[in-house]
Amino acid sequence: MSSVIRFGISLDKNLLESFDALISDRGYTNRSEALRDLIRDELVRREWLSGDVVAGTITLVYDHHTRELNARLTEIQHNHHSVIIATQHIHLDHHNCLEVIVVQGTPQEIEKLASRLKAARGVKHSSLTMATTGKNLL
Numbered sequence: 001m002s003s004v005i006r007f008g009i010s011l012d013k014n015l016l017e018s019f020d021a022l023i024s025d026r027g028y029t030n031r032s033e034a035l036r037d038l039i040r041d042e043l044v045r046r047e048w049l050s051g052d053v054v055a056g057t058i059t060l061v062y063d064h065h066t067r068e069l070n071a072r073l074t075e076i077q078h079n080h081h082s083v084i085i086a087t088q089h090i091h092l093d094h095h096n097c098l099e100v101i102v103v104q105g106t107p108q109e110i111e112k113l114a115s116r117l118k119a120a121r122g123v124k125h126s127s128l129t130m131a132t133t134g135k136n137l138l
Contacts, residue, residue: 044132048107055085055131058101058114065095066122073120077101080113096124104133 011019023034047054064070077084083105090098101117103110111128118126 040137043137044130047132047136048130051106051108052136053105053133054107054110055102055104055133056110057129057131058103058110058117059125059127059129060097060099060101060117060123061092061125062097062099062120062123063095064097069120069122073099073117073123076113076116076120080109080116083109083113 019031019034023031026034028034044054060073062069062073077087083103085102085104087102088100090100092098101113103113114126114128117123
């Protein structure tokens with residue numbers, strides 16, 4: 001079990017006021033909680049840069065009426081099956097679908113998959129969200 005250490009920091013008054021407004025808007029009850037989350041976000045970015053196994057999601061929005069798009073997306077996913085944990089397909093309306101692909105693997109593998117999916121003709125929007133396996137994060 002880790003111990004809690006208190007420390008002080010010095011900030012410009014305007015920066016601190018902006019930070020307090022930000023954390024209030026986001027629903028934090030204190031600065032410590034907000035700082036912990038900011039630090040964890042940076043540690044997750046570092047994990048992605050290290051090349052170790054990470055996790056994340058790829059989100060796609062696309063027009064499923066685009067000729068051969070569904071087949072192309074399926075083919076791309078099959079070619080990268082080793083990093084895909086799960087997918088969820090949602091029908092947004094008559095034309096548009098949203099697909100969330102949960103991934104785990106090296107950042108290079110995941111980014112390659114995300115790039116190939118994004119480049120498929122008919123994909124309107126794509127985003128890769130970095131996450132962590134949690135093994136190295138407290």
